[in-house]
Amino acid sequence: MDVVTVGETMVLFTPISKGQLRNAHTFSKTYAGAESNVAIGLSRLDHQVGWISRVGHDEFGKSVLSFIRGEGVDTSQVQLDSEAATGVFFKEVRNPKDVRVTYYRNGSAASRMSANDLDEEYLKKAKYLHLSGITPALSASCYEMVKEAIRIAKKHSVTIIFDPNVRRSLWSEEQARRTLLEIAENVDIILPGIDEGAFLLGEKEPEKIAKRFLELGPSLVVLKVGAKGAYYFTETESKLVPGYLVEHVVDPVGAGDGFLAGFTSGLLDGLQIEEAVQRGNAVGAMVTMVEGDVEGLPDKQEIEAFIKPNIEDVQR
Template identity: 60%
Template sequence: MDVVTAGETMALFTPDQKGLMRYAHSYSRKFGGAESNMAIGLARLGHQAGWISRVGEDELGKAMLHFIRGEGVNTDRVTLDAEAPTGLYFKEFRKAGDIRVQYYRKGSAASRMSTEDIDENYIKQAKYLHISGITPALSDTCQKMLFEAIKIAKRNGVKVVFDPNLRRSLWSEEEARETLLALAAKADIILPGLAEGAFLFETEDPAELGRLFLQQGAEEVVLKAGDHGTYYFHNEGSKFVPAFSVDTVVDPVGAGDGFAAGYLSGLLDNLSPTEAIRRGNAVGALVTQAEGDVEGLPERADVESLVNENISTEDVQR
């Protein structure tokens, strides 16, 4: 296994027409969740990813499990829960550039995850453990599970990759800040966005954020700055890698998960930090070109085509 991740995936319903959702009469059903999005992204790029979770023993949960397994992700550690439902969320395309998401996840099967869902043998076979800041916000048991997973990873030499993925609506600012900083202190690689860095450290200066995250104990900090690009910080220096230009953003949700998949793919392929970030930027850009959290996740040939096209353009401009 290359990467193991743990977290909640939900059934996603999107109105079949644009505008206020109150006027919608029909919906398309998809699936989405930060961790499974990343795992599917890795699978499409030719890597082995495993996903730990709980889903309701209902039709949506079974459909989700079949879908994610069908995308090539290992689901051996996913539990069907007969006592809690699969979580839901709705994505509303009000108008161009105005996309709103509403979650219905309280009491979901995934919120009942606990240390009992963690198998040391499953985690220790991986090269990386990927975690996000969403999971510890779901419940106390989810939070304990995540810290136990990290402990197991550290014990077995598995690198911990942490994406803060801040969701303010899930918990208080005080608890969020305290928990996310505690997780950052245990991570080997941190993948924050500028807004998440500002929330945690009250500064938007990339260089200062890089310094502060490294000070927490991380070996590498990959700071995402949206359509501007990505900053890379290491104790031996820093780099900046520009983003790929996108003519029209169809759906930005899931782009950060795509970036994580692309970046980890680069590390697994032993690329340099700059090349790995460029791959992450390319995956993130391609994700925004399709509706849905995973529908735009590209295959390797698509990513390489975009990267090579961009490198060729840079050469011509020089």
């Protein structure tokens, strides 16, 4: 197994029409969750990925499982919960620069995940464990599960890659900051956005954010700076890897998950850090060009076709 990820996936309803949600009458139904977005992105890039979660023993839960399994992701560790429902959320696209998301996930099946849902034998086979800051925010038992996953990964030398993915609506700022920094102390690679770095550390300069994170424990910090691209920092080197110009952003939601999938894919393929970040930038850009969280995630041929002409433009 290349990567194992842990987290909630929900059913996503998006109005067919743009504008305020109150005026919508018809919706498309898809699926999204930060961790499963990453899992699907990696699967499409020819990697073996496992997803650990819990869904309701309901029609929505069954459809989530069918969809993710259909993308080539191993769902053998997903539990069906007969006592709680699968979470749902709604995307409101008022315009390309104003996309709002409303969640209905309190008490969802995934919020009932616990350390008992983890199989050490399964986790220890992975090369990477991917975690996001969303999962520990769902409930106390989810937080304990994340800590146990980290313990198992460290015991078996599985590299831990962490996206803080700050969701302020899920918990207090104080609790979010304390918990996410505690997790950051125990991971190998961290991929915050620059705004998340400012929120967690009170710093605004990329170099200061990276220095603080490196002092906490990670050996590699990848700092996303939107359309400009992403920096990477280790104890010995740092560089800004430019992003890709997207003339028309259709849907920005899911770009960060696409970035993480592309970056992790690069590491798995043995690329240098700069090249892995470049692949992450490319996947993130491609996601914004298509409506939906996973619909724009490319396969290997598509990502290579996208990167090559862009590199040639830079070289000219």
